[in-house]
């Protein structure tokens with residue numbers, strides 16, 4: 153890449169960062185270039201410089217570029233074995249712990265919730281646990297899903313999905329979805345009882361100002377799902393997120409990472425491994 157192209161690429165990243173507030177300059181270089189090049193191909197622009205001019209002339213392209221970089225691929229019960237470990241290992245422990253102390257609520261945070269699939273999946277498991285264990289029914293539960301993309305957050309709040317998006321959720325837990333037909337499309341809406349415990353907000357987990365979890369100053373979480381988002385960022389951002397997430401977990405709270413996500417080496421001493429295979433960790437006592 154010659155100097156002009158390098159400068160054009162840096163400028164694209166700089167103005168996109170300014171437009172979106174998302175720290176794309178901390179994205180892994182390879183992913184960043186690959187994704188921008190995709191937009192070059194789709195808009196038939198042969199160079200970064202020409203694409204930069206196009207971007208400035210047609211600001212609507214910012215949204216397309218942003219969408220291309222923030223990949224919203226997700227699904228209900230993605231990696232089902234992880235959710236099974238949560239259902240049979242994590243939830244019984246947490247509900248019992250809260251019951252014993254006689255106070256507190258069970259709070260879950262899905263840090264990069266995309267269109268809501270992960271947060272609603274967790275909500276279903278919580279509802280199912282309470283349905284099957286009468287003693288746990290008086291424990292208040294909540295799930296917060298947050299994402300940097302406000303359009304994805306709006307979709308999550310609506311909670312309307314195509315049959316194929318729901319995958320195993322629809323066959324295993326049909327009672328949580330209501331079939332609706334919109335202009336010949338077969339869609340499914342999340343049941344109001346599930347919507348009641350799952351809420352969404354727009355939130356950038358890399359923001360250096362982020363000092364408290366999105367639930368409020370006093371919110372501390374029992375479970376934090378940090379899945380398939382760290383993979384896009386460089387080590388500096390990863391460490392920042394880990395430190396903050398640590399602070400937002402209750403002592404002995406659970407952190408669940410994505411399959412291809414790795415905990416920074418120096419953070420390992422602050423967590424205990426609950427299930428290495430499922431990437432489930434427990435917050436330890438000492439803090440970084």
Ligand SMILES: C[S@@+](CC[C@H](N)C(=O)[O-])C[C@H]1O[C@@H](n2cnc3c(N)ncnc32)[C@H](O)[C@@H]1O
Pocket residue numbers: 174222223224225226227230263264265266267270298299300301304355356357358378379380381410
């Ligand atoms: C591949 S999806 C992961 C969804 C879900 N956690 C899962 O594992 O299926 C990645 C999501 O991370 C979001 N994201 C990227 N950077 C983010 C940031 N700085 N703060 C919050 N969300 C972010 C994207 O908008 C996208 O919805």
